[in-house]
Amino acid sequence: MYRMFVRHNVRAAFAALSQGSMDLVNAMSPDVHHTFPSTGALGGERSNRADVAAWLERLYRVLPGLRFDVRSVAVAGWPWDTTVGVEWTNTATLLDGSTYTNTGAHILHIHNGKITSFHAYLHDVDAIDDALAHQAAGGIDEATAPPIVSTGSGAGR
Numbered sequence: 001m002y003r004m005f006v007r008h009n010v011r012a013a014f015a016a017l018s019q020g021s022m023d024l025v026n027a028m029s030p031d032v033h034h035t036f037p038s039t040g041a042l043g044g045e046r047s048n049r050a051d052v053a054a055w056l057e058r059l060y061r062v063l064p065g066l067r068f069d070v071r072s073v074a075v076a077g078w079p080w081d082t083t084v085g086v087e088w089t090n091t092a093t094l095l096d097g098s099t100y101t102n103t104g105a106h107i108l109h110i111h112n113g114k115i116t117s118f119h120a121y122l123h124d125v126d127a128i129d130d131a132l133a134h135q136a137a138g139g140i141d142e143a144t145a146p147p148i149v150s151t152g153s154g155a156g157r
Helices: 002-017 023-027 049-062 125-137
Strands: 028-036 044-046 067-078 081-093 099-111 114-122
Touching: 002 023, 002 067, 002 081, 023 028, 023 049, 023 114, 028 049, 044 049, 099 125, 114 125
Parallel strands: 028 114
Antiparallel strands: 028 044, 067 081, 081 099, 099 114
C-alpha cells in the first residue's frame, strides 16, 4: 500500500512540474542534494532547498512549457528510507518552433517523508545543451548563464 501511495504522489509531482509548480520544493529536506548532468545553465550540483528552488525557477524560464510523460515509477524500501526511480520522456517547444525531446530518469531518496536527494540521468545530455543554445539564440539570455551551484551549506548561487 505504501509503495502505491508513493508511486501516485511521484506521478502527481511530475504532473505538477509539467504545470510549472514549485510544490515539490516543500517535499524536500533543507539540505537536499540535486544533480543535473549538463555543462550549461541547468547543470551542476545543489545541496540545499533554496538553490534547488532557484534551479527550478530557471528551468521554467529557459524551457517554458516543458512537459514530463512519466513512463514508470519503481519504489523500494521502507517509509523511513525509500528509493524511487522515475523513467520519463520530456518535451518542450523552443522559441524557434523546434521541439526539444529527451528521455531519462530521476533517482530520488526519501527519508522520513522528505526528499533528501534527487539526481537526473539523461539519455542525451547534448540535447539539453542544444536546446539551451536555441533558447539563447531566441533571446533568453539566462540559457547561457553559469549553472546554479551550491558553494557550501545553505549558500550560493
